[in-house]
Amino acid sequence: MRDGTPRTRAELIQLTGLARSTVGTRVDALLAAGLLAPSGEAASTGGRPPARFAFNPRARVVLGADIGATHSLVALTDLNGTVIAERAEQLDITLGPRLVLDSLVRTGKALLKSAGRTRQDLAGVGIGLPGPVEHSTGKPAAPPIMPGWDGYDVPAHVSAGLGAPVLVDNDVNIMALGEHAAVYPHVEHLVFVKVATGIGAGIISSGRLHRGAKGAAGDLGHVAAPHGGDALCTCGNLGCLEAIASGPAIVKALRTQGIEASDSRGLVDLVRAGDVTAAHAVRQAGRDIGEVLATCVSMLNPEVIVVGGILAQSAESLLAGVREVVYGRSLPLATGELQIVAARTGDHAGVLGAATMVIQHVLSAEQIEVQLASMAG
Amino acid sequence: MRDGTPRTRAELIQLTGLARSTVGTRVDALLAAGLLAPSGEAASTGGRPPARFAFNPRARVVLGADIGATHSLVALTDLNGTVIAERAEQLDITLGPRLVLDSLVRTGKALLKSAGRTRQDLAGVGIGLPGPVEHSTGKPAAPPIMPGWDGYDVPAHVSAGLGAPVLVDNDVNIMALGEHAAVYPHVEHLVFVKVATGIGAGIISSGRLHRGAKGAAGDLGHVAAPHGGDALCTCGNLGCLEAIASGPAIVKALRTQGIEASDSRGLVDLVRAGDVTAAHAVRQAGRDIGEVLATCVSMLNPEVIVVGGILAQSAESLLAGVREVVYGRSLPLATGELQIVAARTGDHAGVLGAATMVIQHVLSAEQIEVQLASMAG
Numbered sequence: 001m002r003d004g005t006p007r008t009r010a011e012l013i014q015l016t017g018l019a020r021s022t023v024g025t026r027v028d029a030l031l032a033a034g035l036l037a038p039s040g041e042a043a044s045t046g047g048r049p050p051a052r053f054a055f056n057p058r059a060r061v062v063l064g065a066d067i068g069a070t071h072s073l074v075a076l077t078d079l080n081g082t083v084i085a086e087r088a089e090q091l092d093i094t095l096g097p098r099l100v101l102d103s104l105v106r107t108g109k110a111l112l113k114s115a116g117r118t119r120q121d122l123a124g125v126g127i128g129l130p131g132p133v134e135h136s137t138g139k140p141a142a143p144p145i146m147p148g149w150d151g152y153d154v155p156a157h158v159s160a161g162l163g164a165p166v167l168v169d170n171d172v173n174i175m176a177l178g179e180h181a182a183v184y185p186h187v188e189h190l191v192f193v194k195v196a197t198g199i200g201a202g203i204i205s206s207g208r209l210h211r212g213a214k215g216a217a218g219d220l221g222h223v224a225a226p227h228g229g230d231a232l233c234t235c236g237n238l239g240c241l242e243a244i245a246s247g248p249a250i251v252k253a254l255r256t257q258g259i260e261a262s263d264s265r266g267l268v269d270l271v272r273a274g275d276v277t278a279a280h281a282v283r284q285a286g287r288d289i290g291e292v293l294a295t296c297v298s299m300l301n302p303e304v305i306v307v308g309g310i311l312a313q314s315a316e317s318l319l320a321g322v323r324e325v326v327y328g329r330s331l332p333l334a335t336g337e338l339q340i341v342a343a344r345t346g347d348h349a350g351v352l353g354a355a356t357m358v359i360q361h362v363l364s365a366e367q368i369e370v371q372l373a374s375m376a377g
Numbered sequence: 378m379r380d381g382t383p384r385t386r387a388e389l390i391q392l393t394g395l396a397r398s399t400v401g402t403r404v405d406a407l408l409a410a411g412l413l414a415p416s417g418e419a420a421s422t423g424g425r426p427p428a429r430f431a432f433n434p435r436a437r438v439v440l441g442a443d444i445g446a447t448h449s450l451v452a453l454t455d456l457n458g459t460v461i462a463e464r465a466e467q468l469d470i471t472l473g474p475r476l477v478l479d480s481l482v483r484t485g486k487a488l489l490k491s492a493g494r495t496r497q498d499l500a501g502v503g504i505g506l507p508g509p510v511e512h513s514t515g516k517p518a519a520p521p522i523m524p525g526w527d528g529y530d531v532p533a534h535v536s537a538g539l540g541a542p543v544l545v546d547n548d549v550n551i552m553a554l555g556e557h558a559a560v561y562p563h564v565e566h567l568v569f570v571k572v573a574t575g576i577g578a579g580i581i582s583s584g585r586l587h588r589g590a591k592g593a594a595g596d597l598g599h600v601a602a603p604h605g606g607d608a609l610c611t612c613g614n615l616g617c618l619e620a621i622a623s624g625p626a627i628v629k630a631l632r633t634q635g636i637e638a639s640d641s642r643g644l645v646d647l648v649r650a651g652d653v654t655a656a657h658a659v660r661q662a663g664r665d666i667g668e669v670l671a672t673c674v675s676m677l678n679p680e681v682i683v684v685g686g687i688l689a690q691s692a693e694s695l696l697a698g699v700r701e702v703v704y705g706r707s708l709p710l711a712t713g714e715l716q717i718v719a720a721r722t723g724d725h726a727g728v729l730g731a732a733t734m735v736i737q738h739v740l741s742a743e744q745i746e747v748q749l750a751s752m753a754g
Contacts, residue, residue, distance in 0.1 A: 013396070017395050017396060017399040018394050018395055018396060018399075019390070019394060019395060019396040019397065019399075020396065022394040022395075022396075132708075132710055134710075141710050142709065142710065188590065189587075189589055189590050201676065203676070203677075205582040205583070205587050206582070206583070206585060206587065208583060210566075210582050210583065210587075210677065211678070212566055212677055212678025212679065212711070213565065213566050213678050213679060213680040213714065213715075214678055214710050214711065214713065214714065215678070215710075216675075216678040216708070216710040216711040217566075217676060217677050217678040218676060219675040219676065219678070219708060219711065220675065220676065222675060222707075222708055223671070223672045223675050223676070224603070224668070224671065224672070224706060226601070226603060235708065237706075291601070292672065294600070294601065295600045295601070295669065295672050295673075296672075296676055298593075298596040298597065298599060298600050299578065299580070299594060299595060299596065299597065299600070299673055299676070299677075300580075300587070300589055300594055300676075301588070301589025301590050301591055301592070301593040301594040301596070302589065302590060303590040329601060329614075330599075331593070331596060331599055331612065332519065333509055333511075333518050333519065333591050333592075333593040334589070334591065334593040334596065336591065337590065337591065338590075
């Protein structure tokens with residue numbers, strides 16, 4: 001029903017091959033849950049016209065939260081992922097999980113209130129965090145820039161405050177989900193690359209997020225870069241891609257050339273203002289990222305590579321470097337129709353993806369069964 | 378029904394929620410097609426005992442063919458992938474598609490005859506080829522070691538000879554499918570690496586083969602190796618992994634050290650016989666492969682890496698090199714429970730995978746619908 005087309009009970013029986021009694025029970029339960037709503041009447045074939053029902057995206061709401069190193073964005077959406085209300089805040093991740101998540105719970109309650117919705121309307125909460133997360137438990141796993149968060153039970157904390165199921169993933173996976181859902185819903189294979197304070201990737205394989213065995217997939221930043229040399233990385237290894245091509249790495253390299261950028265934002269501003277040295281440095285970072293991405297293209301053969309994160313806003317410099325190397329290195333079959341493009345959802349990729357993650361979960365067949373069973377019981 | 382448990386019509390109605398008439402029509406059609414067969418009687422609850430039906434894996438047969446550079450193995454299996462009969466042949470791929478595929482058709486007919494089965498029993502043919510294949514069309518795509526095969530309509534040729542649907546993929550993808558189905562059916566994320574005349578990988582993501590946008594995924598051999606230098610590769614690029622770590626590359630390197638191995642097989646024999654220089658060279662190849670695989674581990678976070686192909690038979694040298702680098706390089710979350718193991722299906726990975734590819738296709742929900750519809754029409 002999620003395509004939005006209104007249908008009658010008879011049409012559903014014919015479409016699904018399910019028994020009349022099964023369809024009847026489910027439609028009644030979904031009506032009671034508000035997920036279906038009456039939608040006008042079908043063309044009469046004589047007698048009382050049969051009722052039509054349609055998916056009701058406003059039946060429930062979802063909270064999506066994108067928590068970064070120093071800021072957070074929280075959005076309340078409907079079940080189609082359309083944003084109803086949102087709030088951006090300065091929030092330092094190093095304050096630790098209790099303070100940060102308490103703040104998230106307060107913001108969530110405020111957004112619900114502002115939209116005239118209650119906690120009973122809340123179908124779930126999706127959270128993106130700037131570090132590795134074991135998705136199955138929602139616990140951060142040794143995140144480098146999040147002191148105090150290792151193994152913390154994020155879902156328990158937030159669920160206690162908001163009374164709804166909570167799903168957690170790393171920021172890049174949710175950005176990939178958001179960009180894919182909003183811009184490339186029909187693309188089967190996509191790689192989303194975030195270039196900011198860190199470097200990471202989210203992989204869509206056959207239309208679904210590829211999280212890997214422990215949720216650690218997409219860890220592009222700590223791959224050994226061909227020109228990584230002995231650059232010291234925050235992870236303790238030498239020569240990681242992140243140690244030479246992230247925002248802070250470029251800022252540091254420019255400083256040795258006498259060019260001062262405050263941070264990644266300052267670096268982007270320099271490039272946009274036409275600073276040639278800064279533009280060269282960003283383009284070289286794009287080449288370094290491209291060398292690792294070329295391996296990913298050979299291995300994964302994606303249709304689209306999306307480059308996001310704040311450094312993707314530096315005019316075309318970053319993208320040009322990535323394209324130069326990837327198109328030059330990979331074999332024709334893999335690059336013939338490959339698009340390498342800048343992210344289009346911008347600051348909203350994360351919250352859209354966090355909401356998408358929850359919506360896919362609560363509207364999955366298994367979850368619907370669980371909900372119907374608990375209502376029937 | 379594919380779990381093999383016999384079930385009654387009433388049990389199927391309850392399990393699926395489908396209407397009595399739907400279940401009745403489908404069971405009748407599957408019985409007519411022979412895919413279901415009566416299987417004893419259910420415990421009586423008074424009156425005539427209801428009939429039970431079970432999936433009948435011998436209803437149809439499947440041909441799986443693994444065509445290599447100089448040899449081929451063709452197997453006839455049932456719908457569970459159990460081999461009924463098989464035949465190995467010396468066959469030079471450079472003879473071109475007509476001669477090679479005519480030979481395959483003859484072998485297929487001979488195997489059917491030897492097993493007392495007819496072409497009407499044949500549900501499909503799966504073929505693995507030693508080069509890139511566009512899986513959706515079954516046509517080889519600029520395969521480097523297969524002169525005359527580029528764009529050739531393999532399915533049309535074989536289907537004309539054997540009268541059944543034909544699916545084609547590259548040899549490494551079918552080896553990954555075969556090893557996964559036979560040894561790791563419950564593993565969600567697996568990478569199969571073949572090291573022989575060429576180097577390639579097959580990727581299982583969320584239990585399914587990840588083929589990529591153009592079927593070009595898993596092209597490990599033509600990734601730029603960190604120590605690839607300016608070694609000339611068959612693909613025309615410089616420094617590809619295959620140019621330094623494949624069987625022929627190692628044989629060539631050993632020759633400069635005065636050690637003569639006839640080919641990959643001879644190299645493996647040398648290592649097994651205790652030749653230290655040959656063992657060192659193979660271990661170094663393992664390290665070179667490990668450096669590229671470390672990137673794959675960071676990106677894909679597989680549960681299992683299987684190393685197959687003839688060089689995986691060189692005692693533990695190759696595997697030791699791979700392990701040394703992958704475990705040393707990747708982050709703990711990705712390697713904590715990662716297994717790096719030698720292939721266990723040996724020479725049979727390819728034919729098992731080719732058969733698996735066809736079985737998954739002909740028993741997929743859509744294909745069953747198509748078959749039932751054509752029978753009903």
